[in-house]
Amino acid sequence: MQYEQLYTTALGADPVELGSLNSLGSVVNSFISVPMGWIVDKYGVKKVIAFGLGLSAVVSVIYGLAVNWWMLIPAIILTQIMQRMLNPLADVIFIGTTKPQQRATALAFSRTIWAIPSIFAPTVAAVIVAASGGINAQGIRPLYYIQLVLTISIFLFIALKLPVPTSHVNQKRDKEGLEEAGFIQGFRELFKGEKWLKRWLVVMIIRNFSMRIAGPFVPLWMVNFKGADPYILGIMGTLGTIMPVFFQIPAGRLADKIGRKKPIFCCVPFCTWVPFCSF
Secondary structure (H helix, E strand, O other), rough: OOOOHHHHHHHHOOOOHHHHHHHHHHHHHHHHHHHHHHHHHHHOOHHHHHHHHHHHHHHHHHHHHHHHHHHHHHHHHHHHHHHHHHHHHHHHHHHHHOOHHHHHHHHHHHHHHHHHHHHHHHHHHHHHHHOOOOOOOHHHHHHHHHHHHHHHHHHHHHHHHHOOOOOOOHOOOOOOOHHHHHHHHHEEEEEEHHHHHHHHHHHHHHHHHHOOOOHHHHHHHHHHHOOOHHHHHHHHHHHHHHHHHHHHHHHHHHHHHHOOOHHHHHHHHHHHHHHHOOO
């Protein structure tokens, strides 16, 4: 992931074009996020995960074969659609199959397991990039071929081995109600009287804007201004995933015990203070 912007600029994109690509992705994200939740409710988690993994494989092919930055435009669009399909659905499975007092701990446990291979992936990527030619298009391109092979393997596993998730909720009744209400009416009912949900959406809009305004340029800043090589990028990626291994489960148990709001307030100051330390 930390090589995506570097790869785009290696294919000829300047900072304005790089920012435009990320803005395009954000626009697609905005349009696809709302109907994606409805699609998941209507067609089920397993089908949407399988389709999202199929799109992920296509994205890897596009990146691997691209010779100009503008060839990545379809991949940017498909990536946003794919992420809306895949990112929340593991949480949906855990939330739907655990008791309320266990959900935060279950989610934390899943993220801890996810973080373990992520600790080693950046270092492996650094070795591959360094051996393939360094931080340029030729050196980064093999990562997408490896990503393609792994994605196809995951797709086959999900399609053949993952049982259709069940939950404590009467899914047949919910599906019939969803079809009867329709897409627009379903969201009207969701937001009816939910003032705190509306306020939370405003908070998320502000938070995501602040993260996306600088996020795409962090790898470029590290390489072009701080002189980072593939191994430094690998170490940074590893350190970024080690922390969840130690803190996810304790944080989840704390949230189950004292509620979700207080831990959020404890973490927000770090999100605003840490970026200034890098300068």
